[in-house]
Amino acid sequence: MTRAIAVAGLLLIFGTTAGVAERNLIPTLDNHPNVCPDQPPEPKWMQNINVRESYKRLLIQQIYRAQSMERVVESQNCDCPTRYPSWAAAERVYIEHFAASEYWDIVEATSAYRRQANELRREAMPICEATGNW
Template sequence: MKHRIVRLTWLTVVLGLIAAPLMAERNRIPSLESIPDVCSERPDEPDWMENIALRDAYQRVLVQDIYRAQSMEWIVETGSCDCSVRFPTWDTAEDAFRKNHAGADRSEMLQASDTYNRRANELRPQAQAICEAAGNW
């Protein structure tokens, strides 16, 4: 009988040690309605981008990459990380897409995405430093 009580006690302790972190981890699961920590009033993507067919998603990705690269460039050029600089309207990214890439095929758009991503990644450390100083990263 004593052996059974000791086993149950150890089992309870072990289960408690396993379950506690799992319960804590469960409380950290983000909701689907996440609110950004900075610049919560961000402009929405254009409707056509949100409703684009899956087979054409690379077009949406290209516009997103243009947007990100432009944002990083503007932060570095202006030395400002105001929300309107970090998260501008989508107009200029859409314009750049239409003027420079609308007639391109999928392969060309994927190459353009790669170019914009590389540019944004080059500028990211400078932009991050500016934004961290402004409390906006």
């Protein structure tokens, strides 16, 4: 009997604690970047893309990320306009090379751009950290 009361008490305590912790993990709708607060937003058509085609949005995001890291490394500069320019160049690459591609081709290209961005990230990070933009 004592054991059952102890177990019930522990469950009550853990349940209450989990509820409080869960409430603290609710995401906010404010999406303000910590670095370069004037970053250009994604184009509206990307934000409104059909859920079934979200893999296309991911590709454009990875193209943008790879281009960003490449610009930083090439210019040895990480000011906000260099790291976060407009999305036009990434959109152009997508439209010219991938707009008519099949699903698996886009998934493969997304992986390639992610790898490229991650490789360049190693060189870009110290440049950006030095200017406070990481």
